[in-house]
Amino acid sequence: MSPVTFVGAGPGAADLLTVRATRLLAEADLVLYPGTYLDPDVLGHCSPAADLVDTQGLDLDQILAHLVDGQRAGRRVLRLVSGDPSLYSALTEQTRRLDAASVPWTVVPGVPAYAAAAARIGRELTVPLIAQSVVLTRTQARSTAMPSAESLTAFAATGATLVLHLAITRVRELLAEVEPSYGPDCPAAVVHRASQPEELVLIGTVADLADKVEEAGLRQAAVILVGRALAREGGDSFLYDPARDRSLRA
Incomplete structure (x- = not known):
C-alpha cells in the first residue's frame, strides 16, 4: 500500500508547487488540505474523483483518523501543508502518531x-x-x-x-x-x-x-x-x- 504523503503546498499560488507535488495531487484518492492558508486553485491539480477534506475545523485526532483509515483502505492519501513541511507544519506530531499506528509516510518539500x-x-x-x-x-x-x-x-x-x-x-x-x-x-x-x-x-x-x-x-x-x-x-x-x-x- 502507498504511504501517506505530506506535500508542501507552497505559499499559495497554484503554479508554485513542485512538479512532483502536482503529479502526486493528480494521483491521490484522498487529499487533506489547510483551507485557512491555501488558495483554492491549488486543489485544481487534484483528480475530480478525489475526496477533499478541509482540515481547518479538525483537531489532530480527527486528521489522523482520516490519514490512517484512508491508508489502511488502500487509498493514496496526501496531506497538504502550507509552505514547506519543515516549518510550522505539525509534521512531527502527525508522523509520530503514524509511526505508532504502523502507517508508512513520506515527505515532499515545498516553496516556503x-x-x-x-x-x-x-x-x-x-x-x-x-x-x-x-x-x-x-x-x-x-x-x-x-x-x-x-x-x-x-x-x-x-x-x-x-x-x-x-x-x-x-x-x-x-x-x-x-x-x-x-x-x-x-x-x-x-x-x-x-x-x-x-x-x-x-x-x-x-x-x-x-x-x-x-x-x-x-x-x-x-x-x-x-x-x-x-x-x-x-x-x-x-x-x-x-x-x-x-x-x-x-
Whole structure:
C-alpha cells in the first residue's frame, strides 16, 4: 500500500508547487488540505474523483483518523501543508502518531512562505558584510509556548535577518522589542498571502511598519521580515571576486 504523503503546498499560488507535488495531487484518492492558508486553485491539480477534506475545523485526532483509515483502505492519501513541511507544519506530531499506528509516510518539500515573501519584495536575505544568517522564528500569543532560550531579543542581538511567522497580530510590540538592536530606521516588510490573489506587500521601517499593518487590518497569513540586508547595501561576494583563484575548487 502507498504511504501517506505530506506535500508542501507552497505559499499559495497554484503554479508554485513542485512538479512532483502536482503529479502526486493528480494521483491521490484522498487529499487533506489547510483551507485557512491555501488558495483554492491549488486543489485544481487534484483528480475530480478525489475526496477533499478541509482540515481547518479538525483537531489532530480527527486528521489522523482520516490519514490512517484512508491508508489502511488502500487509498493514496496526501496531506497538504502550507509552505514547506519543515516549518510550522505539525509534521512531527502527525508522523509520530503514524509511526505508532504502523502507517508508512513520506515527505515532499515545498516553496516556503518566507522565500516567496523575499522574492516578492526582490530581496536577498543574506548580503555580504551585512547579514549572513537568517532567523526563522515565531512568537507566543495564543499558541504553543516558545522554548525559554529562544527570545526575540536574543535573536535580534545577532543582527541576522529576522523572519517572523505567525506573529502579525503582535507586530507593534515585536518591532519595539527588536528596535534596540536594529534601530528605528532599519528596513522592515510584511507580505500577506504571498503569491495569492489577496497578496498585500507593506514596506517600511521598524519605526513605522506597525502603523501600516494596523491600517491594513492584517490578522493572519503574513510574514514579517526585518534586517539591514533588506536595504540592498553591503559588500560583494568573494565567490565572484575577480581576484579569486578559480583554479581551486574548495
